Amino acid sequence: MTTAVTIIGAGLGGLTLARVLHVHGIPATVYEAEPSPAARSQGGMLDIHDYNGQLALEAADLMDEFHGLILAGRQAMRVLAPDGTVLFDKADDGTGGRPEVQRGELRQVLLDSLPVDTVRWGHKVSSTRALGGGRHEVTFAGGGTVVTSLLVGADGAWSRVRPLLSTATPAYVGKSIVETYLFDADTRHPATAKTVGGGSMIAPTPGREIFAHRERGDTLHAYMGLSEPQDWFAAIDFTDAAAATARIAQEFDGWAPELTALITDGDIAPVLRPLYALPTGHRWDRVPGVTLVGDAAHLAAPNGEGANLAMLDGAELGKALAAHPDDIEAALTAYEQAMFPRSAEAAIFEGAEAHGTDSDINTAHGLVAAFTRHEQAH
Ligand SMILES: Cc1cc2nc3c(=O)[nH]c(=O)nc-3n(C[C@H](O)[C@H](O)[C@H](O)COP(=O)(O)OP(=O)(O)OC[C@H]3O[C@@H](n4cnc5c(N)ncnc54)[C@H](O)[C@@H]3O)c2cc1C
Numbered sequence: 001m002t003t004a005v006t007i008i009g010a011g012l013g014g015l016t017l018a019r020v021l022h023v024h025g026i027p028a029t030v031y032e033a034e035p036s037p038a039a040r041s042q043g044g045m046l047d048i049h050d051y052n053g054q055l056a057l058e059a060a061d062l063m064d065e066f067h068g069l070i071l072a073g074r075q076a077m078r079v080l081a082p083d084g085t086v087l088f089d090k091a092d093d094g095t096g097g098r099p100e101v102q103r104g105e106l107r108q109v110l111l112d113s114l115p116v117d118t119v120r121w122g123h124k125v126s127s128t129r130a131l132g133g134g135r136h137e138v139t140f141a142g143g144g145t146v147v148t149s150l151l152v153g154a155d156g157a158w159s160r161v162r163p164l165l166s167t168a169t170p171a172y173v174g175k176s177i178v179e180t181y182l183f184d185a186d187t188r189h190p191a192t193a194k195t196v197g198g199g200s201m202i203a204p205t206p207g208r209e210i211f212a213h214r215e216r217g218d219t220l221h222a223y224m225g226l227s228e229p230q231d232w233f234a235a236i237d238f239t240d241a242a243a244a245t246a247r248i249a250q251e252f253d254g255w256a257p258e259l260t261a262l263i264t265d266g267d268i269a270p271v272l273r274p275l276y277a278l279p280t281g282h283r284w285d286r287v288p289g290v291t292l293v294g295d296a297a298h299l300a301a302p303n304g305e306g307a308n309l310a311m312l313d314g315a316e317l318g319k320a321l322a323a324h325p326d327d328i329e330a331a332l333t334a335y336e337q338a339m340f341p342r343s344a345e346a347a348i349f350e351g352a353e354a355h356g357t358d359s360d361i362n363t364a365h366g367l368v369a370a371f372t373r374h375e376q377a378h
Helices: 012-023 053-059 063-069 103-112 190-196 230-234 241-250 257-264 306-323 328-355 364-377
Strands: 005-008 028-031 045-047 077-080 086-090 100-102 125-132 135-140 145-148 151-153 171-182 200-205 208-214 220-226 271-277 290-292
Touching: 005 012, 005 145, 012 028, 012 053, 012 103, 012 306, 045 103, 053 063, 053 306, 063 100, 063 103, 100 103, 171 230, 171 257, 190 200, 190 208, 190 220, 190 257, 208 257, 220 257, 230 271, 241 257, 290 328, 306 328
Parallel strands: 005 028, 005 151, 077 200, 151 290
Antiparallel strands: 045 100, 077 086, 125 135, 135 145, 171 220, 171 271, 200 208, 208 220
16 A cells, blocks of 8 residues: 555554554654654553553554553552441452553554654644545645645544534533652552552542542552533632632532642642543444544543544454555445444543433442443453
Protein backbone atom coordinates (compact mmCIF):
# COMPACT_ATOMS: atom_id res chain seq x y z
CA MET A 1 0.00 0.00 0.00
CA THR A 2 1.49 3.31 -1.03
CA THR A 3 -1.27 5.67 0.17
CA ALA A 4 0.06 7.60 3.13
CA VAL A 5 -2.41 7.74 6.00
CA THR A 6 -3.33 11.15 7.41
CA ILE A 7 -4.18 10.87 11.10
CA ILE A 8 -5.63 13.78 13.10
CA GLY A 9 -4.72 13.61 16.81
CA ALA A 10 -1.70 12.23 18.67
CA GLY A 11 -3.59 10.66 21.57
CA LEU A 12 -3.25 6.97 22.35
CA GLY A 13 -5.59 6.00 19.50
CA GLY A 14 -3.85 7.97 16.75
CA LEU A 15 -0.36 7.03 17.90
CA THR A 16 -1.19 3.31 18.15
CA LEU A 17 -2.53 3.45 14.60
CA ALA A 18 0.60 5.24 13.36
CA ARG A 19 2.81 2.67 15.10
CA VAL A 20 0.97 -0.40 13.76
CA LEU A 21 1.09 1.10 10.27
CA HIS A 22 4.83 1.66 10.71
CA VAL A 23 5.29 -1.97 11.80
CA HIS A 24 3.68 -2.93 8.46
CA GLY A 25 5.73 -0.47 6.45
CA ILE A 26 2.83 1.91 5.73
CA PRO A 27 3.68 5.63 6.01
CA ALA A 28 1.55 7.94 8.15
CA THR A 29 1.55 11.55 9.28
CA VAL A 30 -0.13 12.60 12.52
CA TYR A 31 -1.33 16.19 12.86
CA GLU A 32 -1.66 17.25 16.51
CA ALA A 33 -3.10 20.50 17.89
CA GLU A 34 -0.78 20.71 20.89
CA PRO A 35 2.48 22.57 20.27
CA SER A 36 4.77 19.85 21.68
CA PRO A 37 4.74 16.46 23.42
CA ALA A 38 5.20 18.24 26.75
CA ALA A 39 2.48 20.86 26.18
CA ARG A 40 0.03 19.33 28.64
CA SER A 41 0.45 16.97 31.56
CA GLN A 42 -0.96 13.67 30.37
CA GLY A 43 -1.86 13.00 34.02
CA GLY A 44 -3.43 9.93 35.43
CA MET A 45 -2.95 6.21 35.44
CA LEU A 46 -4.51 3.79 33.02
CA ASP A 47 -5.13 0.12 33.54
CA ILE A 48 -4.31 -1.61 30.29
CA HIS A 49 -6.54 -4.63 29.81
CA ASP A 50 -5.48 -7.99 28.44
CA TYR A 51 -8.60 -8.11 26.26
CA ASN A 52 -8.12 -4.79 24.44
CA GLY A 53 -5.27 -2.38 25.31
CA GLN A 54 -2.65 -5.11 25.60
CA LEU A 55 -3.75 -6.68 22.29
CA ALA A 56 -3.08 -3.30 20.70
CA LEU A 57 0.39 -3.11 22.23
CA GLU A 58 1.15 -6.61 20.95
CA ALA A 59 0.15 -5.54 17.45
CA ALA A 60 2.39 -2.49 17.93
CA ASP A 61 5.27 -4.78 18.96
CA LEU A 62 5.72 -2.79 22.17
CA MET A 63 5.02 -5.37 24.88
CA ASP A 64 8.57 -5.25 26.31
CA GLU A 65 8.39 -1.47 26.62
CA PHE A 66 4.92 -1.77 28.16
CA HIS A 67 6.13 -4.26 30.79
CA GLY A 68 8.84 -1.77 31.73
CA LEU A 69 6.18 0.84 32.57
CA ILE A 70 3.95 -1.28 34.82
CA LEU A 71 3.59 0.05 38.36
CA ALA A 72 3.72 -2.97 40.65
CA GLY A 73 0.88 -3.47 43.10
CA ARG A 74 -1.49 -0.95 41.54
CA GLN A 75 -4.12 -3.54 40.56
CA ALA A 76 -5.23 -3.70 44.19
CA MET A 77 -8.86 -2.60 44.36
CA ARG A 78 -11.11 -1.70 47.24
CA VAL A 79 -14.66 -0.48 47.65
CA LEU A 80 -15.58 1.55 50.72
CA ALA A 81 -18.79 2.75 52.28
CA PRO A 82 -18.98 6.53 52.92
CA ASP A 83 -18.20 5.92 56.61
CA GLY A 84 -14.91 4.30 55.61
CA THR A 85 -15.95 0.67 56.12
CA VAL A 86 -14.11 -1.57 53.65
CA LEU A 87 -16.71 -3.60 51.71
CA PHE A 88 -14.46 -5.20 49.14
CA ASP A 89 -10.68 -5.54 49.11
CA LYS A 90 -8.73 -7.32 46.41
CA ALA A 91 -4.94 -7.43 46.69
CA ASP A 92 -2.68 -7.26 43.65
CA ASP A 93 -1.09 -10.72 43.45
CA GLY A 94 0.65 -9.90 40.18
CA THR A 95 -1.58 -12.16 38.09
CA GLY A 96 -4.32 -9.67 37.19
CA GLY A 97 -5.08 -8.77 33.60
CA ARG A 98 -5.17 -4.98 34.11
CA PRO A 99 -1.72 -3.64 34.98
CA GLU A 100 -1.50 0.10 35.60
CA VAL A 101 0.82 2.51 33.82
CA GLN A 102 1.15 6.28 33.71
CA ARG A 103 -0.65 7.58 30.63
CA GLY A 104 2.12 10.06 29.79
CA GLU A 105 4.79 7.35 29.89
CA LEU A 106 2.75 5.08 27.61
CA ARG A 107 2.23 7.92 25.16
CA GLN A 108 5.98 8.59 25.20
CA VAL A 109 6.74 4.94 24.36
CA LEU A 110 4.45 5.23 21.34
CA LEU A 111 6.03 8.54 20.27
CA ASP A 112 9.54 7.09 20.60
CA SER A 113 8.54 4.13 18.42
CA LEU A 114 7.70 6.30 15.40
CA PRO A 115 10.02 7.71 12.76
CA VAL A 116 11.07 11.29 13.51
CA ASP A 117 8.67 13.88 12.11
CA THR A 118 5.73 11.45 11.99
CA VAL A 119 3.92 13.81 14.38
CA ARG A 120 3.44 17.41 13.24
CA TRP A 121 2.90 19.35 16.46
CA GLY A 122 1.02 22.65 16.53
CA HIS A 123 -1.36 21.61 13.73
CA LYS A 124 -4.87 22.22 15.01
CA VAL A 125 -7.48 21.19 12.48
CA SER A 126 -10.20 23.82 12.08
CA SER A 127 -12.28 22.08 9.41
CA THR A 128 -12.43 19.22 6.94
CA ARG A 129 -14.32 18.87 3.64
CA ALA A 130 -15.00 16.20 1.07
CA LEU A 131 -13.54 16.72 -2.39
CA GLY A 132 -15.17 13.65 -3.96
CA GLY A 133 -13.67 10.33 -4.99
CA GLY A 134 -12.65 9.50 -1.42
CA ARG A 135 -10.39 12.55 -1.15
CA HIS A 136 -10.61 15.07 1.69
CA GLU A 137 -9.13 18.45 2.46
CA VAL A 138 -7.99 19.27 5.99
CA THR A 139 -7.61 22.92 7.00
CA PHE A 140 -5.44 24.01 9.93
CA ALA A 141 -6.26 26.87 12.30
CA GLY A 142 -2.77 28.30 11.86
CA GLY A 143 -3.08 28.29 8.07
CA GLY A 144 -2.39 25.68 5.42
CA THR A 145 -4.25 22.64 4.15
CA VAL A 146 -3.50 19.03 3.22
CA VAL A 147 -5.40 16.84 0.79
CA THR A 148 -5.52 13.13 1.49
CA SER A 149 -7.16 9.99 0.13
CA LEU A 150 -7.10 8.29 3.54
CA LEU A 151 -8.12 10.42 6.53
CA VAL A 152 -8.49 9.10 10.09
CA GLY A 153 -10.02 11.20 12.86
CA ALA A 154 -8.30 10.32 16.15
CA ASP A 155 -9.01 13.77 17.52
CA GLY A 156 -11.09 12.85 20.52
CA ALA A 157 -14.41 14.08 21.88
CA TRP A 158 -14.74 17.23 19.77
CA SER A 159 -13.48 15.70 16.54
CA ARG A 160 -13.28 17.95 13.47
CA VAL A 161 -13.28 14.85 11.25
CA ARG A 162 -16.50 13.32 12.63
CA PRO A 163 -18.82 15.73 10.72
CA LEU A 164 -17.67 14.05 7.46
CA LEU A 165 -19.36 10.88 8.69
CA SER A 166 -22.05 11.75 11.18
CA THR A 167 -24.12 14.59 12.59
CA ALA A 168 -23.83 13.23 16.15
CA THR A 169 -22.33 15.48 18.82
CA PRO A 170 -21.43 14.64 22.44
CA ALA A 171 -24.06 15.39 25.08
CA TYR A 172 -23.50 16.02 28.77
CA VAL A 173 -24.11 12.76 30.69
CA GLY A 174 -25.49 14.45 33.78
CA LYS A 175 -22.35 13.99 35.82
CA SER A 176 -19.04 15.81 36.28
CA ILE A 177 -15.82 14.96 37.99
CA VAL A 178 -13.77 17.19 40.28
CA GLU A 179 -10.14 16.17 40.28
CA THR A 180 -7.45 16.68 42.93
CA TYR A 181 -3.96 15.40 43.76
CA LEU A 182 -2.34 14.71 47.14
CA PHE A 183 1.45 14.53 46.92
CA ASP A 184 3.79 12.69 49.37
CA ALA A 185 0.67 11.13 50.84
CA ASP A 186 2.38 8.45 52.94
CA THR A 187 4.03 11.12 55.06
CA ARG A 188 1.73 14.11 54.66
CA HIS A 189 -1.66 12.35 54.57
CA PRO A 190 -1.04 8.90 56.12
CA ALA A 191 -4.65 8.10 57.06
CA THR A 192 -5.90 8.85 53.56
CA ALA A 193 -2.96 7.02 51.94
CA LYS A 194 -3.81 3.96 54.03
CA THR A 195 -7.47 4.21 53.11
CA VAL A 196 -6.76 4.39 49.38
CA GLY A 197 -4.35 1.47 49.76
CA GLY A 198 -1.84 0.30 47.19
CA GLY A 199 -4.04 0.62 44.10
CA SER A 200 -7.54 1.98 43.50
CA MET A 201 -10.34 2.83 45.91
CA ILE A 202 -13.92 3.80 45.21
CA ALA A 203 -16.61 4.93 47.60
CA PRO A 204 -19.85 5.22 45.61
CA THR A 205 -23.33 6.38 46.57
CA PRO A 206 -26.17 7.42 44.26
CA GLY A 207 -25.13 10.76 42.76
CA ARG A 208 -21.90 11.15 44.75
CA GLU A 209 -18.72 9.10 44.63
CA ILE A 210 -15.05 9.36 45.47
CA PHE A 211 -12.53 7.44 43.40
CA ALA A 212 -8.80 7.57 44.05
CA HIS A 213 -5.70 5.73 43.02
CA ARG A 214 -2.08 5.63 43.97
CA GLU A 215 0.09 6.83 41.12
CA ARG A 216 3.88 6.58 40.87
CA GLY A 217 5.47 6.88 44.33
CA ASP A 218 2.92 7.98 46.92
CA THR A 219 0.93 10.45 44.86
CA LEU A 220 -2.81 10.06 45.29
CA HIS A 221 -5.01 11.13 42.38
CA ALA A 222 -8.64 11.60 43.33
CA TYR A 223 -11.82 12.10 41.36
CA MET A 224 -15.05 13.21 43.02
CA GLY A 225 -18.04 12.29 40.89
CA LEU A 226 -21.19 14.43 41.28
CA SER A 227 -24.37 13.81 39.30
CA GLU A 228 -25.65 17.35 38.80
CA PRO A 229 -26.65 19.47 35.79
CA GLN A 230 -24.06 21.79 34.32
CA ASP A 231 -25.65 24.94 35.70
CA TRP A 232 -25.21 23.52 39.22
CA PHE A 233 -21.44 23.48 38.60
CA ALA A 234 -21.56 26.88 36.85
CA ALA A 235 -22.68 28.39 40.16
CA ILE A 236 -19.34 27.36 41.73
CA ASP A 237 -16.35 29.62 41.10
CA PHE A 238 -13.57 27.18 40.26
CA THR A 239 -11.12 30.07 39.88
CA ASP A 240 -11.40 30.44 43.69
CA ALA A 241 -9.75 27.18 44.78
CA ALA A 242 -10.61 27.49 48.48
CA ALA A 243 -14.26 28.31 47.87
CA ALA A 244 -14.65 25.53 45.26
CA THR A 245 -12.98 23.02 47.58
CA ALA A 246 -15.27 23.98 50.46
CA ARG A 247 -18.36 23.79 48.22
CA ILE A 248 -17.52 20.33 46.88
CA ALA A 249 -16.53 19.08 50.36
CA GLN A 250 -19.96 20.19 51.61
CA GLU A 251 -21.52 17.63 49.26
CA PHE A 252 -19.65 14.89 51.10
CA ASP A 253 -20.61 16.10 54.56
CA GLY A 254 -20.73 13.20 57.03
CA TRP A 255 -18.33 10.99 55.03
CA ALA A 256 -15.24 9.63 56.78
CA PRO A 257 -12.56 12.34 57.20
CA GLU A 258 -9.89 10.16 55.57
CA LEU A 259 -12.10 10.15 52.44
CA THR A 260 -13.08 13.83 52.46
CA ALA A 261 -9.38 14.70 52.91
CA LEU A 262 -9.04 13.73 49.25
CA ILE A 263 -10.95 16.95 48.57
CA THR A 264 -10.02 19.23 51.45
CA ASP A 265 -6.28 18.41 51.48
CA GLY A 266 -5.80 18.62 47.71
CA ASP A 267 -2.41 20.01 46.63
CA ILE A 268 -3.76 21.48 43.41
CA ALA A 269 -6.76 23.69 42.75
CA PRO A 270 -9.72 21.37 42.10
CA VAL A 271 -10.25 20.77 38.39
CA LEU A 272 -13.79 20.45 37.00
CA ARG A 273 -14.30 17.90 34.21
CA PRO A 274 -17.81 17.70 32.78
CA LEU A 275 -18.46 14.29 31.21
CA TYR A 276 -19.88 13.97 27.72
CA ALA A 277 -20.83 10.99 25.58
CA LEU A 278 -21.90 10.23 22.05
CA PRO A 279 -25.10 8.21 21.70
CA THR A 280 -24.47 4.57 22.59
CA GLY A 281 -24.19 2.55 19.39
CA HIS A 282 -23.10 5.62 17.37
CA ARG A 283 -22.35 4.45 13.82
CA TRP A 284 -22.39 5.76 10.26
CA ASP A 285 -22.70 4.58 6.70
CA ARG A 286 -19.40 4.01 4.92
CA VAL A 287 -17.96 7.20 3.43
CA PRO A 288 -15.03 6.57 1.07
CA GLY A 289 -11.60 7.59 2.31
CA VAL A 290 -12.36 8.50 5.93
CA THR A 291 -12.98 6.87 9.32
CA LEU A 292 -12.65 7.50 13.07
CA VAL A 293 -10.92 5.81 16.01
CA GLY A 294 -11.29 6.16 19.78
CA ASP A 295 -13.33 8.91 21.43
CA ALA A 296 -13.97 10.55 18.05
CA ALA A 297 -15.99 7.43 17.15
CA HIS A 298 -17.50 6.38 20.46
CA LEU A 299 -16.93 8.84 23.33
CA ALA A 300 -18.52 7.39 26.48
CA ALA A 301 -18.57 8.34 30.15
CA PRO A 302 -15.29 7.05 31.61
CA ASN A 303 -15.10 3.71 33.37
CA GLY A 304 -11.65 2.59 32.36
CA GLU A 305 -12.26 1.34 28.82
CA GLY A 306 -11.91 4.47 26.64
CA ALA A 307 -8.14 4.60 26.21
CA ASN A 308 -7.98 0.82 25.86
CA LEU A 309 -10.62 0.91 23.14
CA ALA A 310 -8.90 3.81 21.37
CA MET A 311 -5.67 1.81 21.24
CA LEU A 312 -7.44 -1.32 20.04
CA ASP A 313 -9.23 0.70 17.33
CA GLY A 314 -5.90 2.09 16.17
CA ALA A 315 -4.30 -1.35 16.09
CA GLU A 316 -7.25 -3.01 14.35
CA LEU A 317 -7.46 -0.28 11.72
CA GLY A 318 -3.71 -0.52 11.11
CA LYS A 319 -3.95 -4.30 10.72
CA ALA A 320 -6.96 -4.01 8.39
CA LEU A 321 -5.11 -1.55 6.14
CA ALA A 322 -2.09 -3.88 6.06
CA ALA A 323 -4.34 -6.83 5.20
CA HIS A 324 -5.99 -5.01 2.27
CA PRO A 325 -3.06 -3.14 0.72
CA ASP A 326 -4.87 -2.44 -2.55
CA ASP A 327 -8.37 -1.84 -1.25
CA ILE A 328 -8.83 0.95 1.28
CA GLU A 329 -12.61 0.59 1.31
CA ALA A 330 -12.42 -3.13 2.13
CA ALA A 331 -10.07 -2.29 5.00
CA LEU A 332 -12.29 0.50 6.37
CA THR A 333 -15.40 -1.68 6.07
CA ALA A 334 -13.77 -4.58 7.93
CA TYR A 335 -12.51 -2.24 10.66
CA GLU A 336 -15.83 -0.44 11.17
CA GLN A 337 -17.97 -3.59 11.15
CA ALA A 338 -15.96 -4.94 14.10
CA MET A 339 -15.51 -1.58 15.85
CA PHE A 340 -19.21 -0.58 15.98
CA PRO A 341 -20.44 -3.55 18.07
CA ARG A 342 -17.23 -3.64 20.16
CA SER A 343 -17.59 -0.05 21.32
CA ALA A 344 -21.37 -0.30 21.78
CA GLU A 345 -20.88 -3.26 24.09
CA ALA A 346 -18.32 -1.39 26.20
CA ALA A 347 -20.52 1.71 26.37
CA ILE A 348 -23.47 -0.23 27.72
CA PHE A 349 -21.48 -0.97 30.88
CA GLU A 350 -20.09 2.58 31.00
CA GLY A 351 -23.51 4.09 30.45
CA ALA A 352 -25.06 2.00 33.17
CA GLU A 353 -22.43 3.21 35.59
CA ALA A 354 -22.67 6.86 34.61
CA HIS A 355 -26.44 7.09 34.50
CA GLY A 356 -27.27 4.63 37.22
CA THR A 357 -29.54 2.70 34.86
CA ASP A 358 -28.56 -0.51 36.60
CA SER A 359 -30.87 -0.58 39.60
CA ASP A 360 -28.16 -0.39 42.23
CA ILE A 361 -24.91 0.17 40.34
CA ASN A 362 -24.34 3.52 42.04
CA THR A 363 -24.21 1.97 45.45
CA ALA A 364 -21.14 0.28 46.84
CA HIS A 365 -22.78 -3.13 46.84
CA GLY A 366 -24.05 -2.66 43.31
CA LEU A 367 -20.59 -1.64 42.19
CA VAL A 368 -18.99 -4.75 43.66
CA ALA A 369 -21.58 -6.83 41.80
CA ALA A 370 -20.93 -4.90 38.58
CA PHE A 371 -17.16 -5.38 38.88
CA THR A 372 -17.67 -9.08 39.35
CA ARG A 373 -19.99 -9.31 36.33
CA HIS A 374 -17.62 -7.27 34.19
CA GLU A 375 -14.58 -9.35 35.14
CA GLN A 376 -16.49 -12.57 34.49
CA ALA A 377 -17.50 -11.26 31.06
CA HIS A 378 -13.81 -11.05 30.18
C1 LIG B 1 -11.55 11.73 33.99
C2 LIG B 1 -11.30 10.65 32.98
C3 LIG B 1 -10.69 9.45 33.37
C4 LIG B 1 -10.45 8.44 32.44
N1 LIG B 1 -9.85 7.29 32.85
C5 LIG B 1 -9.64 6.29 31.96
C6 LIG B 1 -9.02 5.08 32.37
O1 LIG B 1 -8.67 4.90 33.54
N2 LIG B 1 -8.83 4.10 31.44
C7 LIG B 1 -9.22 4.26 30.13
O2 LIG B 1 -9.03 3.33 29.32
N3 LIG B 1 -9.81 5.41 29.72
C8 LIG B 1 -10.02 6.42 30.59
N4 LIG B 1 -10.61 7.58 30.18
C9 LIG B 1 -11.01 7.71 28.76
C10 LIG B 1 -9.80 8.06 27.90
O3 LIG B 1 -9.13 9.17 28.43
C11 LIG B 1 -10.21 8.32 26.46
O4 LIG B 1 -11.16 7.40 26.02
C12 LIG B 1 -8.98 8.24 25.55
O5 LIG B 1 -8.06 9.24 25.88
C13 LIG B 1 -9.37 8.37 24.09
O6 LIG B 1 -8.20 8.37 23.30
P1 LIG B 1 -8.20 9.07 21.88
O7 LIG B 1 -6.84 8.84 21.30
O8 LIG B 1 -9.38 8.61 21.10
O9 LIG B 1 -8.47 10.60 22.18
P2 LIG B 1 -7.67 11.66 23.06
O10 LIG B 1 -6.89 11.01 24.13
O11 LIG B 1 -8.66 12.69 23.44
O12 LIG B 1 -6.62 12.27 22.03
C14 LIG B 1 -7.05 13.14 21.01
C15 LIG B 1 -5.84 13.96 20.53
O13 LIG B 1 -6.29 14.76 19.43
C16 LIG B 1 -5.85 16.08 19.64
N5 LIG B 1 -6.82 16.97 18.98
C17 LIG B 1 -8.06 17.30 19.42
N6 LIG B 1 -8.65 18.15 18.57
C18 LIG B 1 -7.77 18.35 17.56
C19 LIG B 1 -7.79 19.15 16.38
N7 LIG B 1 -8.87 19.91 16.07
N8 LIG B 1 -6.70 19.14 15.56
C20 LIG B 1 -5.61 18.38 15.87
N9 LIG B 1 -5.53 17.62 16.99
C21 LIG B 1 -6.60 17.61 17.81
C22 LIG B 1 -5.80 16.26 21.15
O14 LIG B 1 -4.92 17.31 21.52
C23 LIG B 1 -5.30 14.89 21.60
O15 LIG B 1 -3.90 14.81 21.62
C24 LIG B 1 -10.85 8.62 31.08
C25 LIG B 1 -11.45 9.82 30.68
C26 LIG B 1 -11.68 10.82 31.61
C27 LIG B 1 -12.35 12.10 31.16
